Structure formats: structure tokens, C-alpha cells
Amino acid sequence: MLKIIGKDSSINVRKVLWTCAELGLPFEREDWQAGHAALNPNALVPVLVDDGVVLWESNTICRYLCTQYGDGALLPNDAKSRARVEQWMDWQATDLNTAWRYAFMALVRNSPAYQEPAQIAASIAAWNRHLGILDDQLGATGVYALGGSFTLADVVLGLSVNRWMMTPIDKPGYRYVAAYYDRLAERPGFREYGRNGVA
Template sequence: MRVLGRVTSINVRKVLWALEEMGLAYEREDWGLPLADPNVPEFLARNPNGQVPVLIDGDFSMWESNAILVYLAEKDVSGALLPTDLRSRGHVLQWLGWQATELNPPWGYAVNALLRRNPDYSDHAQIDASVARWTGKMGILEAALAKGEGFIVGADFTIADIALGLSCHRWFMTPFDKPVMPATEDYYQRLRGRPAGARWMGQETP
């Protein structure tokens, strides 16, 4: 399999982490600015949105990182990362959707301002608003993890933990005063204890 995308992308790292958890061989090609502009015919033929990652599996290709996670988990014959039980599976998909639609959007301004130091994001009111919204969503995650079941959907590690783990990494790497969230901190450190988690949640890839 081939993965098109730069490792500085959190969404690319989701896919790479999953592939490594499953022991699936892959090759990665640098795409995405500033390395390689995806808005060229070659890339747009694979993903008309011009976004990374793209997964290529033989004569099949697809985009959208969380959909790729589901595809890979289904491809893995061990079934380790996506439960077959309907209710547990539903909760995995629930948290994948929440990560993409509820948790990620609030952090945009704060991450650009405080982590990436982008001078175009210097409005303090917008930074504060972004941090407040982000903190509220992380509070939802903290409450879920505080139930003490081990991972986000019970005792077993799933693809939802890959997506949420990388989101936690971005939270802890962004410099601002944060409320204490002990369940989230414990969860994050345990995910970083996994070999693939440690690789894709390093200091150099926030």
C-alpha cells in the first residue's frame, strides 16, 4: 500500500499509526505543502479536494482519514481495531465522527496562533475563544475517559483511540494554561507507550 501525505499532517499520521498497529507494509510519498503541492492533476485525480492523506491499495484509492481507518480495520483479518459487536462498533464510529466534526474545528485558530506561530493569527480575542471552545470539547473527552474503562470504547484499543490520541497530542503540545484532566493525561501517556503511538506522537510532530 502507498500513503500520499506529509508526516506533519495529523490526518496522515492517523493512517500511518493504524498501518503499523496492524503490521501492514506500506510506502509513503511526500505530498502537501510545503513539500509537494497537491493541487496538480496527478494528485487531484486521486483526491479532488487536494488534501492529504490518500491511500492507494493496488488499483483502489480513497481519501478522508477516518474512512481510511475504517477501511484498514476491515482489511485486517484479526479484527483487532474495529469491534464486530454492533454496539461497540457504533461507539467507535461515533467517536471517530466526533473527533472530526466536534473536537478538531475549535482548535484551528489557537493551534495556528500558539503552536505554529502564524502571524496571521494574532487576534487575542479569537485565540481565547478558540481555546475556550477547545477546552469545552476536551472536557467531554475527559468525562468519557474518567469512567475508567481503559480506552474510549471499553477495554480494547481501537481506531477511535488513534484519532483521539493524536488529538490529545495536539492539545498537550499547544502552549497555553490548561485545566487539569487526569483521565486524559493518563490515556495520552498510555497511548504514547505503544510503539506506533510513541513514533507518531513525538515532539517533532505536533
């Protein structure tokens, strides 16, 4: 059985748990312990153990699960369609995450290292601007990030939208993002691992 290491309140662990739910994969989850450091040199979660295969980095784990156990619905088999899904996954992991990091650490984690007002304001502005990019994309596609079908891109983007919604900042009225958030809540996996009150 799949083993997923990391607390289920972690946004990156929740990516993996939601992916498992979408694929109908049973798993065991356990919290990180000191002995797990040998599995990931970064000492970060999540870590996946699958029949002797050990993986870290949440998006990589999700890609692996879809490739190993999926039918091509969440992560298409053809190169062009797959690249479009992965493009939005990588955008979430790099551009979007970089935008929100300072504000989130200041306002939700209350980290003393992230309390410079100008940097908080800049991070909020960048975060909102990036959600505007997603809002434009959703306005163009009409349903999910890449059109009428739910894909792995929606797992990672959906959790990022949840984090944005849950963080106490002034937000533009992005109607396509709001409708997307409600649409994702129709999925059992998102109700359990996404829109669950944890930023």
C-alpha cells in the same frame, strides 16, 4: 503494497500510519506532489492507494484498513460496538477539530489570518472544554476511550490529545487525559507516529 501519500508530520497522515502500525501492515509513503492532485479533488492528504482503490479522508482510510485487513479488534464487526467507536471518531473529526482550529492556527502555525485575540481565547476555551468531555469519558471507562480495549477511536483521539499537549496554552489538570496519554505511549505505533514531538 499500500501507498500512503502525505508528509508524516501531518496529523491526518499520522492517523493512517499509526493504524497501519497497529495492524502490522507494510506500506510505502511519499510526499504530496503536483501530480497527485488527480487522486484527490481537494488536493489534501492523506491519500491511500491500495491495489487500484484510491481513498481520501483520514478517518475513512483508517476504517477501510481495519475492515479490509483487521480482525475486528480495532473496529468491531458488530453494529453496536462499531457505532460506539465511530461515534468518538466522528466527534474528533467534527466537534473537537472545530474547537481547536482557530487557536492552533494562531499559536502553532502563526497564520496571519488567525490573530484575533477574542477568537483565540474562545477557541482555547472550547478546546479545553472538549478535552474535559474526553476526560470524563476516560474517567468512566478507566483505560481507553471505550473501555479496556484499544480501538480505532484511540488512534484519532490520541493524536488529538498529542496536539493539545503540544500546543502552548493554559490547560486544566485533566488527570484521566494525562494518564491516557502516558498509556498510549506504551504502544510502539504511538511512540513512532503520535507522541513524537510533532503537533
